[in-house]
Amino acid sequence: MGRILRLSRWTSKAFAGALVVGGVAFSHSARAQEEPPDPAAPTPAVQLDVGLRAVTSVNGTTSYGGSKPLGRIDFSDTYAYARGRTPLFSPNDRAGALLAITFPDEYYEPGTLLVAEANAFYESKWLTVRVGRGRNRSLIFPLPTLRDDDLIRWSDVQNPFSSGKSTADHQFVNTADVTIWPTPRLFADVHVENLPNFILRPDALGAFAINSYGTTVGYRQIPALARTSIVRKIGMGVNVYRLDLPSQDFGFDALAGAWMNLVPDPVHGVDWRLQAIYNRGTPSLILQTVNDTFRAEQASIVSSLGYSYRREMLPTFRANLVGAYKRYVRDGIDQYSIVANGFYALGATTEIGVQYQFRSRPRIPESFGDSVASSIKLAFVIALDTTTNRIFDERDSLLNTESGYLP
């Protein structure tokens, strides 16, 4: 996104419509940038949500038959965002801008920042539209691991154009997506994405071309009832991506998942998640390079069982067990990982915890790390979110869901 996208009264609807109908891209409005503020027209209200998330841990890693045990101080996944939202002239509609940066990866050098989100979005009762950079649809829901990439080889559809340098390759994309909400809980999205391409030279014309197209449909319980309902989220999606290889033009993947509360209780809650991914990739590919591990035909399944104790309905303690399994179809290679963690809440937004992970990834390329390893992480996590100048109710609030929608 090189330019700020300013939506006029006319374009806000037209542009949403255009995306739905034809995948037509947005128009650049250079005019918006130079216009001085109009003192005769007061500034409309802007709701500003700002947040900081510090995910820190001291890690100890032991590998079997490889390198020596390592200690490390890890602050990857630490994240900061600012989101502004403003009402549009059409009373049910709003638009906003989101910017987020993150320290992407345990193995990145300190100081490396990644723009995770930089997008303009539009929201109404039945439609959300997002254009820019943001989290992709490579998973149906997050897993209860310390960091979002602890199980990324299993939990997310792999970006076939990744070099393997950063797990963020699989997560953050340039995207234009439209989600329709026929009811507050049912959704269907269509997205076109530019998956970061590290196969082409960065200056190659195709490096920033749209190379993935997909759709996701599902059911998502509203946040206010997420703890006390049986179904939290059910979804499935498919993506087609352009490989543009001499031997193969397109690849595709499909994913599906269900997140249920086995015990929908606000004090003693037990939840269960299951997600499966099939990635057709390039079926003939033999694993040789790191990139091959993202592009070869593969199937993975992840499942977690979690218990959360919220004494007097306040965060207190939670523990999770997560299992992940993957098979590379052609080579018959199995990979798996097990994660166990427990977190104790020092405050409503602050947790300390410990996570143990065992990984077995036999016969992967050597440059990709040890094939069998286990790690233990002592974690200290703070997630701060604050809203200034609140003017909106959320689209999926309890009031808007059960007492009629109001913007």
Place this chain on the structure above:
Amino acid sequence: MGSMPMPLARSGDSMPATKAGMVMAHPAPLPRGAPPVGSVLYKKFSLELKVVQHEILPGYVVHMMAYNGQVPAPTIRVNEGDWVWVDFTNASDEMHTIHWHGLILDYRHDGVPYVTQDPIMRGQTYSYVFQAKPYGTHFYHCHFGTSLHMQAGMYGAFIVERAADPIREKFPYTQDYVYVLSSIDPISVQEQMNAMFARMRQRDVLMKRGALDLRTQNRFADLKALVKAVAKGYVPPYLRSRTSPRLPEPTFFLMNGRAAPATEPIRVKEGEWTRIRFINAGNVWHSLHMHGHDFQHVCSDGSPLPAPVRGNTLILAPGKTEDIVLLADNPGFWAVHDHDVTRTVNNGVYPGGAVTHIEYEGFNGTYTPSISLDE
């Protein structure tokens, strides 16, 4: 809503009759001297609480909590000494009560949760029984989560009339208006209602499995028990670790549930007296100034003043009712507005808020009012 005078709510009137098959909350004993249950001597009313969408101004709609779906609630008029029976049904997820503000009654019917009764749960009906006294202008409102619930619309006028009304005898009025004033921070109301309903839904689950203890509800038998719990690590909900300090900042000021220019005018007839009953059900003071006339301030808290007080500006404190009478002797269009002009705005935009005007019936002036939204 909004047509004046407020609809009368009388037995045999448009109020819904008591429904069969109601789930009764644990009843309070009948007050001493009350007619037996089912007696024809009762004036019976039904009130039901539901969440509604209420338009406080054209294009500005908010979720509110409303007795019989109305903001303000229906005006109830009874005669002094009448025995009144009100079946209150809670059709919302939150708990409520009705407090009869200014009425002197048996404490078990006073409607203060945890003081005179348990709050009324969703789907329950509770019967309030009392004799209408003292004479005058009073009101009723929810007393559960009062700071939110009153702001969210749970209030209405309660008028006890006397056959030989001393005010009418002195000032033979032909019109009788009720204006209930209130103020609202719609965003705060929305945020709090969402939080409250979500909390109730979670508590529902615990209640069903018999696990909703007092502490989870942040309730204690007495102060001693609270002190002890805090010493043992209980974190009260007013601490900064559980809340971000914030008071509602009212941005809309309502007369009978609407802000100017959507407020109803006071329509008078030349040469006749009009009685206006002002009720402050909100949480800010109002200083109502009347143009072109002096009024006679005749009652405060429903009670006649020792002598009428002539004036043009009426102070209306939260929780007070003040009655004035007005002789329509100066035909024209006359502003009636809060003279704390920070309350004459809508979302900070002047003019708006607690403003109305006097209109003379049949008056043809050389200048006719129109609406301006942004001066």
